[in-house]
Amino acid sequence: MFKKILIANRGEIAVRILRACRELGIKNVAVFSEVDRTAPHVRLADEAYCIGPAASRESYLRIDKLMDVARRTGCDALHPGYGFLAENPALPRACSDEGITFIGPSAEAMELMGSKTSGKQLARRAEVPTVPGIDEAIENPEEAQSLARSMGYPILLKAIAGGGGKGMRVVPTEAEFASAWRDAASEALNAFGDPRVFLEKYLIGPRHIEVQIFADAHGRVVSLGERECSIQRRHQKVVEEAPSPVVTPELRKKMGDAAVRLARAGGYTNAGTVEFLVDADLNFYFLEVNARLQVEHPVTEQVTGLDLVKLQIAIAAGHRLPFAWEAITPRGNAMEVRLYAEDPDNNFFPSPGKILSRHAPTGPGIRLDEGVYEGYTVPLEYDPLLSKLIAWGNSREETIARLRRALDEYTITGIRTNVSLFRRILTEPEFLHGEFHTKWLDELLARPKPPVTPPRPGTEEASVIAAALWHTARASSAANTNRTTSAEPSRWKSEGRHQQLDRTP
Amino acid sequence: MKLEVHLEGVSGAQTRVVELQREGERYQIILDGQPVNADAIEIAPNTISVILDGQSFVIHATPSLDGKLKLQCGPHEFSAEIIDPRVWRGRKQGALEAEGRQQIVAPMPGKVIRVLVVAGDSVEAGQGLIVVEAMKMQNEIKSPKNGKVERVLAKEGQSVNAGDVLAWIE
Numbered sequence: 209m210f211k212k213i214l215i216a217n218r219g220e221i222a223v224r225i226l227r228a229c230r231e232l233g234i235k236n237v238a239v240f241s242e243v244d245r246t247a248p249h250v251r252l253a254d255e256a257y258c259i260g261p262a263a264s265r266e267s268y269l270r271i272d273k274l275m276d277v278a279r280r281t282g283c284d285a286l287h288p289g290y291g292f293l294a295e296n297p298a299l300p301r302a303c304s305d306e307g308i309t310f311i312g313p314s315a316e317a318m319e320l321m322g323s324k325t326s327g328k329q330l331a332r333r334a335e336v337p338t339v340p341g342i343d344e345a346i347e348n349p350e351e352a353q354s355l356a357r358s359m360g361y362p363i364l365l366k367a368i369a370g371g372g373g374k375g376m377r378v379v380p381t382e383a384e385f386a387s388a389w390r391d392a393a394s395e396a397l398n399a400f401g402d403p404r405v406f407l408e409k410y411l412i413g414p415r416h417i418e419v420q421i422f423a424d425a426h427g428r429v430v431s432l433g434e435r436e437c438s439i440q441r442r443h444q445k446v447v448e449e450a451p452s453p454v455v456t457p458e459l460r461k462k463m464g465d466a467a468v469r470l471a472r473a474g475g476y477t478n479a480g481t482v483e484f485l486v487d488a489d490l491n492f493y494f495l496e497v498n499a500r501l502q503v504e505h506p507v508t509e510q511v512t513g514l515d516l517v518k519l520q521i522a523i524a525a526g527h528r529l530p531f532a533w534e535a536i537t538p539r540g541n542a543m544e545v546r547l548y549a550e551d552p553d554n555n556f557f558p559s560p561g562k563i564l565s566r567h568a569p570t571g572p573g574i575r576l577d578e579g580v581y582e583g584y585t586v587p588l589e590y591d592p593l594l595s596k597l598i599a600w601g602n603s604r605e606e607t608i609a610r611l612r613r614a615l616d617e618y619t620i621t622g623i624r625t626n627v628s629l630f631r632r633i634l635t636e637p638e639f640l641h642g643e644f645h646t647k648w649l650d651e652l653l654a655r656p657k658p659p660v661t662p663p664r665p666g667t668e669e670a671s672v673i674a675a676a677l678w679h680t681a682r683a684s685s686a687a688n689t690n691r692t693t694s695a696e697p698s699r700w701k702s703e704g705r706h707q708q709l710d711r712t713p
Numbered sequence: 714m715k716l717e718v719h720l721e722g723v724s725g726a727q728t729r730v731v732e733l734q735r736e737g738e739r740y741q742i743i744l745d746g747q748p749v750n751a752d753a754i755e756i757a758p759n760t761i762s763v764i765l766d767g768q769s770f771v772i773h774a775t776p777s778l779d780g781k782l783k784l785q786c787g788p789h790e791f792s793a794e795i796i797d798p799r800v801w802r803g804r805k806q807g808a809l810e811a812e813g814r815q816q817i818v819a820p821m822p823g824k825v826i827r828v829l830v831v832a833g834d835s836v837e838a839g840q841g842l843i844v845v846e847a848m849k850m851q852n853e854i855k856s857p858k859n860g861k862v863e864r865v866l867a868k869e870g871q872s873v874n875a876g877d878v879l880a881w882i883e
Contacts, residue, residue, distance in 0.1 A: 554851075557851055564758075564759055564775055565757065565758060565759045565760060565773060565775075567760070616787060616788070619760075619773050619785060621759060621773045621774070621775040621783075621785060622775055628788065631788055660723050660724070662724060663722075663724075663786065663787075663789045664768070665768075666765045666766065666768045666770065667770060667786050667787075667789055668720060668722065668727065668791070669729075669744060669749070669751075669765060670751075670763040670765050670768075670770035670772060670786065671720060671770075671772055671784045671786055671791050671793065672718045672720055672729045672731055672744070672793070673731060673742055673744070673749075673751055673753050673763050673765070674753060674761040674763055674770075674772035674774060674784060674786075675718050675720070675731075675774065675782050675784060675793040675795055676716045676718055676731035676733055676742075676795065677733065677740070677753045677755060677761055678755065678759070678761060678774045678782060679716060679782070679795045679797065680714060680716070680733050680740075681755055683714075683797065683799075
């Protein structure tokens with residue numbers, strides 16, 4: 209096992225990795241930028257080193273500085289977390305040049321599977337379904353039509369030279385194919401001077417469901433089940449859960465097998481996530497591979513009982529995966545919400561600043577992975593993720609009830625957070641029934657807000673009383689402090705004066 | 714001590730008069746002239762527990778830059794303005810009001826994303842004039858005085874440097 213691990217990250221994920229190191233008895237080294245001196249990961253680490261100014265490209269993205277710290281402190285492994293350099297193949301290369309183990313996949317596997325195009329080619333070779341389509345131009349409309357028929361409607365026609373929706377047509381049925389083809393081709397010709405068109409299957413309201421995989425260096429690859437991540441605001445996941453409300457044990461097996469095939473074909477090791485789009489008929493299509501630990505990994509941990517970070521460290525140290533796929537079935541349900549320092553009433557604008565007070569929820573089935581504390585100033589230079597609130601229970605209903613309860617207990621003052629967004633999502637009937645897709649949240653937010661439920665009687669009176677008490681306490685304590693400072697002179701000062709007076713020259 | 718509290722929430726605004734009379738460690742609370750059965754304690758800095766007729770409330774108070782107090786009670790938010798007769802009224806406006814013709818300059822490099830006034834508008838001290846976005850943050854530039862907008866030089870979408878003149882207030 210490793211002696212000392214360098215954590216090349218910040219925020220809640222750096223804290224998460226530090227905790228795993230602590231539990232394994234491995235020494236750990238944190239790095240921080242100039243504005244992160246007071247960040248929690250710096251306080252919790254065994255050793256901490258400043259690696260430069262606030263701008264990421266001068267600190268957290270500097271491989272040379274990371275290697276320098278690793279060398280000076282005698283680290284034998286590095287964990288990249290997520291974001292920053294986590295999916296940059298230059299980091300594992302630099303690590304191997306220094307003789308340090310990179311806790312993650314190899315640079316080659318990262319390159320092969322991490323990019324969208326090469327990942328898609330690999331998926332085709334591994335017989336993992338991709339969104340059906342023909343990437344090259346089809347000259348003959350009859351040939352295109354027979355391809356469309358074999359793919360199944362609806363299909364999408366796209367201009368080869370396309371962009372901005374020009375030369376794009378959704379074809380709902382075969383009857384409309386011929387006219388849609390003519391429209392798309394002539395529009396493409398007018399817009400780009402190139403009439404060539406290709407086609408792919410059009411997915412209606414797809415869900416985003418991803419499979420967590422783990423691969424050791426001895427050829428064993430397992431799937432740890434799926435996460436449902438369809439609740440997204442502008443392509444950014446905000447709520448994740450495991451298992452997905454629509455995935456059956458058969459589908460779970462099929463998706464898990466496909467993800468494992470892909471990982472094997474790519475020579476992948478360590479933790480990875482295979483993302484799929486799933487259509488209304490529960491057909492799944494490969495989207496991309498995330499060659500790292502995911503933000504939403506805790507929901508898988510809660511339903512499998514595994515610690516994925518410790519597992520990552522063990523695999524990087526050469527250990528074998530200690531279980532077979534058959535042993536892993538999700539138990540109960542877990543759900544995570546991502547709390548950001550942003551203002552939902554002002555177009556989700558970032559709201560950095562000082563946290564004046566904070567009360568964290570506790571109790572049954574609640575986990576909080578947090579990168580902040582009371583009195584901490586959230587810097588404006590980085591991702592505004594404050595914490596991840598995770599709930600789990602025996603059923604999806606119990607999990608949602610716990611999450612709602614925990615959100616009511618959770619208060620942060622001084623900065624704005626998006627907690628009201630989750631209060632809304634967690635009461636929407638469609639969400640409660642598990643009926644949503646990747647555009648659902650954007651559509652919900654485009655609708656007018658539901659009328660606010662009036663506060664219970666007495667809330668306004670209690671608030672008025674609280675305001676008056678707050679003001680009175682401040683007004684009288686200000687007076688008190690003035691009095692005490694003038695009433696009690698420093699005993700050091702008076703003793704010094706006495707001695708001066710007593711001294712006879 | 715008698716305080717006037719102006720409370721604003723989603724359901725509307727109201728002004729209440731609160732009197733706190735110290736009785737040992739606690740306060741006897743009189744709301745709009747009527748004694749109420751209420752027990753209020755600041756249990757942690759800026760966190761106040763109020764038991765009103767047996768109903769338990771927790772209110773989180775956050776002072777905001779405009780001198781108001783933001784109150785959070787569960788999912789409900791209010792903004793409170795407290796008028797204390799013992800405090801000199803003039804201080805409510807914060808800084809001293811500027812005099813004479815004032816030029817409004819960009820405090821930092823950024824992009825003008827909204828112009829809230831046009832030439833000829835009457836403005837009050839503290840009123841927002843122009844919104845400049847910098848470092849992904851929106852900053853509202855406020856009028857330093859009561860007066861009239863003489864000229865607006867800033868245009869929406871325009872990039873500005875620190876010190877660039879955005880408007881004149883007469």
